[in-house]
Amino acid sequence: MDDGIEALSFEEALLELEQTVANLESGTTSLDASLELFERGQSLAAYCGRLLDKAQLRVEQLTDDGEIVTLSPPSQVQ
Known part of the structure; x- marks a missing residue:
């Protein structure tokens, strides 16, 4: 499946994911459409x-100063 995700900017992909x-969440899509949306969402x-x-x-x-600074990983939001 050519989903075109790799061509999106981060902001575009995040907006599409949202x-x-x-x-x-609206619950108005069919089962098949929901499965396709879910797969797309996982990829995004x-x-x-x-x-x-x-x-x-x-x-x-x-x-x-050219030194490597290690950042703390972000907290895991569930």
Whole structure:
């Protein structure tokens, strides 16, 4: 399936993920449509996670004095 997620910016993917969740929570979609939305949402969430991991790595490596600064991982929100 060519889902085009890799072409999205982080902000675009996050917005689509939020809209997908809202559609699923509305309860107005059919079972088949809900399954497709769920799969798309899983892909979007994984993509956003990868982009955040890359951004965190860059922040850890970029400091004014050239030293690597390790950031604390964000708290796990459930």
